[in-house]
Amino acid sequence: MTTNRVQIFDTTLRDGEQSPGASMNVEEKVAIARQLEQLNVDVIEAGFAASSEGDYDSVRHVAETVTRPIVLSLSRTKEGDIERAIRAVEKAKRPGVHIFIATSDIHLNHKLMMSRQEVLDAAGWAVGYAKKRLDYVEFSAEDASRSDGDYLVQVFGEVIKAGAVTLNVPDTTGYALPEQFGELFRFLIASTPGGDGVCWSAHCHNDLGMAVANSLAAVKAGARQIECTVNGLGERAGNTSMEEVVMALKTRSDFFGLVTGVVTEQIYPASRLVSQITGIAIPINKPIVGENAFAHEAGIHQDGVLKNKITYEIMRPETVGLAANRLVLGKHSGRHAFVDRLRELGIAAQDMDMNKAFERFKALADKKKSVYDEDLMAIVAEETVRVPDRYELTYLNVTSSSEVVPQATVRVRVDGAERTQHATGDGMVDACYKAIAKATGTHCKLERYAVKGITGGTDAQGEVSCLVREDELTATGQGAHTDIIMASALAFLNALNKIEYRKRYAARVRVEGP
Numbered sequence: 147m148t149t150n151r152v153q154i155f156d157t158t159l160r161d162g163e164q165s166p167g168a169s170m171n172v173e174e175k176v177a178i179a180r181q182l183e184q185l186n187v188d189v190i191e192a193g194f195a196a197s198s199e200g201d202y203d204s205v206r207h208v209a210e211t212v213t214r215p216i217v218l219s220l221s222r223t224k225e226g227d228i229e230r231a232i233r234a235v236e237k238a239k240r241p242g243v244h245i246f247i248a249t250s251d252i253h254l255n256h257k258l259m260m261s262r263q264e265v266l267d268a269a270g271w272a273v274g275y276a277k278k279r280l281d282y283v284e285f286s287a288e289d290a291s292r293s294d295g296d297y298l299v300q301v302f303g304e305v306i307k308a309g310a311v312t313l314n315v316p317d318t319t320g321y322a323l324p325e326q327f328g329e330l331f332r333f334l335i336a337s338t339p340g341g342d343g344v345c346w347s348a349h350c351h352n353d354l355g356m357a358v359a360n361s362l363a364a365v366k367a368g369a370r371q372i373e374c375t376v377n378g379l380g381e382r383a384g385n386t387s388m389e390e391v392v393m394a395l396k397t398r399s400d401f402f403g404l405v406t407g408v409v410t411e412q413i414y415p416a417s418r419l420v421s422q423i424t425g426i427a428i429p430i431n432k433p434i435v436g437e438n439a440f441a442h443e444a445g446i447h448q449d450g451v452l453k454n455k456i457t458y459e460i461m462r463p464e465t466v467g468l469a470a471n472r473l474v475l476g477k478h479s480g481r482h483a484f485v486d487r488l489r490e491l492g493i494a495a496q497d498m499d500m501n502k503a504f505e506r507f508k509a510l511a512d513k514k515k516s517v518y519d520e521d522l523m524a525i526v527a528e529e530t531v532r533v534p535d536r537y538e539l540t541y542l543n544v545t546s547s548s549e550v551v552p553q554a555t556v557r558v559r560v561d562g563a564e565r566t567q568h569a570t571g572d573g574m575v576d577a578c579y580k581a582i583a584k585a586t587g588t589h590c591k592l593e594r595y596a597v598k599g600i601t602g603g604t605d606a607q608g609e610v611s612c613l614v615r616e617d618e619l620t621a622t623g624q625g626a627h628t629d630i631i632m633a634s635a636l637a638f639l640n641a642l643n644k645i646e647y648r649k650r651y652a653a654r655v656r657v658e659g660p
Contacts, residue, residue, distance in 0.1 A: 149370055150403060150404050151370070151405055151406070152345075152372060152395060153192065153407075153480070154185075154388065154391075154392065154408055154659050155188065155347060155349075155371050155372065155373060155374070155375070156190055156375065157594040158178060158182070158388075158420060158515060159175050159178060159192050159193055159204070159208065159372055160192065160194060161335045161660075162375035162379035162380050162385065162462050163379075164380060164658065165380050165384065165426065166378050166381065166620055167615075168379060168424040168622065169621060170204075171204075171269065171411075171644070171647050172200070172203050172204050172638075174423045175204045175207070176204075176207050178416075179212050180191065180211065181251060181412070181419050183212045184412045184415075184416070185412045185416055186214065186409045186412075187388075187408065188216065188407060189215055189216045189217075189218060189242075189371075190212065190216070190218070191218045191219075191220060192205040192209065192218065192219060193205045193222070194219065195219040195233070196221065196224075196231065197232045198409075199521075200647075205235060206233075206234045206235035206237070206340035209235045209241065209334040210237045210238070211545040212238075212239075212335065213239045214239075214240075216238075216240040216241070216282055217238040217240065217241060217242065218241075218243060219243055219244065220280075220659050221243050222246065222272075222613055223268040223271070224271060224272075228245070228272060228275055228276050231243045232276065232280060234630060240282070241282065242281075242284065243280055243282075243284070244285075244286065245283065245285050245310075246288050246316075246659055246660050247265055247287070247288060247328070248287035248289050249265060249287040249289065249336045250289035250290075250294075251293075251389060252289065252390075265641065266301055269287075269301055269305050269308075270307070272310055273285055273310045275543055276309075277309030277310075282312075283311060283312075284310065284312040284313075284314060285312070286314035286349065286660040287301055287313075288316055288660050289300065289319065290315040290316050290318070290330075291318070291322040291326075291327060291330065292318075292319070292321055293512075294332065295337075298334060299334065299338050302334060302338045302341065303338050303340065303341075303492060304647070305571060306339065306344055306589045307339075310344065312344060312346075312371060313334075313338075313341075313343055313344050313346055313347065314343070314349050315349070315369070316346075316348075316349040316478075316660035317350040318349075319351060319384060320354050320356070320382070321331060321353070322350070322360050322549070324356060324360050324363035324458055327348075328363035329348060329635065331363075331367035331368055332367045332368065335368045335526055345370050346364075346368060346369045346371070347370075347371035347372070348365070348371060349368045349373035349384075349386075350386045351382065351385055352380070352387075355383070356380070357384070357387070357477065358386055358391055360386075361374070362391065362394060363426075366402065373660075374386040374388040374391055375387070376417055377389070377417055377420055377421060377426070377428060377432070377435065379426065380436070381658070384540075387433070388408075389413045389434040389435055389466065390433050390434055392406050392410060392413070392457075393410065393434050393461060393465075393466065410466055411465065412466050412467055413467055415523060417434075418520070419523070419526075424622055425613070425622025425623050425624040425637070425641070426622060431492060431546075434466055435468075437527040439463075439468075440463040440468065452552075455521050458612040462547065466606070470479040473537075474476075475487060475507070475517045479511070484507055486524065487522060503525055503526060503622075506525050510607070510628070514606075514628060515551045519598060520600045524626040534647045536560065536643055537560055537586050537643055538558065539556065539558055540557045540559050540564060541555070541556065542554070542578065542579055542631070543556075543567075544577060546573075546574045546577075548651070551570045552570065552571050552572070553568065553569065553570045554568070554571070554574065554578040555577065556571055556581040556582055557624050558586060565585045565643045566585075567581045567584035567585040568581060569584060575595070578634060578635050582639060588645075590616045590641070591614065592612060592613075592614055592638075593613060593614065593615050594613035595612045596610070596635075597608070597609070597610050597634075600626060605625045607627060607628050608627060609624065609625075610634045610636070610637040611623070612634075612638055613641070614638070614642065616645050621642075621645045621647075621648060622644070623636075623637040623639070623642070624637050624640055625638075625639075625642075
């Protein structure tokens with residue numbers, strides 16, 4: 147399939163969610179899906195419907211919510227999986243199913259315990275079965291980068307005959323090198339019967355730090371779809387970073403001669419939303435969306451940028467939706483101005499409790515002299531995705547001094563009933579967390595705790611993220627407040643509520659997929 151347009155397949159809601167602690171509830175997935183639609187991605191992989199009731203509900207709600215992108219559910223080559231996937235996406239405007247099976251001898255011999263012929267038969271049957279019900283069927287050969295090339299040609303030829311319209315070549319373990327991966331695509335496109343009439347796709351993992359490079363090598367060799375996640379989210383070292391491949395194609399269009407349909411001004415809002423929901427912070431040196439991506443400290447760089455930005459900036463921050471801490475509102479700003487600014491940021495106001503969001507903004511404006519876009523995004527991320535939580539903080543009092551052991555008193559509403567507890571600790575946050583644990587009756591272990599300022603200034607909101615574990619379940623929590631201890635408490639309770647959510651769907655089938 148010859149075209150100069152590269153489709154963007156976003157799998158943040160499926161592969162990205164497999165990052166430890168990044169599990170999302172239905173409302174959170176729907177909020178991200180809406181933002182992905184604002185980005186104008188071509189395909190949203192909404193989840194793996196057969197893995198749990200929670201995933202099925204998430205896929206179904208996303209399918210009912212967005213209208214422009216194709217909405218897919220992942221599926222193994224099993225009749226039950228395919229039926230479940232089809233039912234989950236049946237109300238989508240543009241439904242599809244993504245079927246996969248491993249093709250490397252490593253996986254066949256040690257995971258599937260199947261012969262090459264059995265895998266070939268399963269792939270062809272599954273695609274044909276799904277094609278009877280849906281027009282859009284994608285097929286992935288898991289661990290393709292470590293599979294025999296001639297066998298891949300066989301498998302891909304079979305699924306093309308069965309009706310697959312997109313063929314995915316995953317580098318499942320992040321093992322490939324760009325030159326090798328590009329050559330694999332050239333070989334497959336040229337050798338597979340019917341290969342010139344389908345869309346070839348690249349799905350890369352970042353174990354060796356080459357997911358973006360491998361994806362770009364694939365499109366240079368003829369692939370016309372890149373499978374990626376916002377912020378490069380994903381298990382192990384993550385997936386191909388959506389913002390990096392999109393901006394690489396845009397910035398170096400002179401080299402690639404290719405375009406995407408992504409509205410790049412929505413990249414930064416999407417990045418912030420995913421970070422807020424998952425509690426996984428964006429590294430300050432992350433390309434495109436990191437805090438330092440457009441910062442210049444070296445004197446010679448600053449001098450050059452002041453004279454002409456093109457000396458050291460190959461992209462304008464506005465292109466990715468970064469407004470450089472743009473001051474937008476203050477305590478005298480009204481509701482109309484608040485809603486207008488949200489609209490400019492690409493945030494759909496109808497998707498949240500606007501009254502609560504505006505109340506939070508006014509409360510913040512009373513505490514802060516200046517309210518920035520980043521502050522608004524923090525408010526919106528919480529109000530867009532919040533659901534009725536089992537645990538709710540209603541009171542917090544923390545005291546400490548150089549001569550007194552830190553202590554905290556908290557009142558937490560649990561299933562509608564309020565509980566008050568007191569605790570001491572080796573710091574104010576420690577005391578606060580111990581008191582909350584007593585009030586909620588939980589025994590979670592805090593595995594990660596991080597603090598950052600959302601904007602500059604002594605009155606800035608502090609943003610706290612934490613990772614907690616209870617037995618085999620993990621969840622990240624995030625909280626933002628001008629008081630860092632309050633932000634810490636909100637983050638901890640957010641994580642505990644996510645643990646409760648995960649308990650409801652703890653029977654999820656573990657499938658890594660492509």
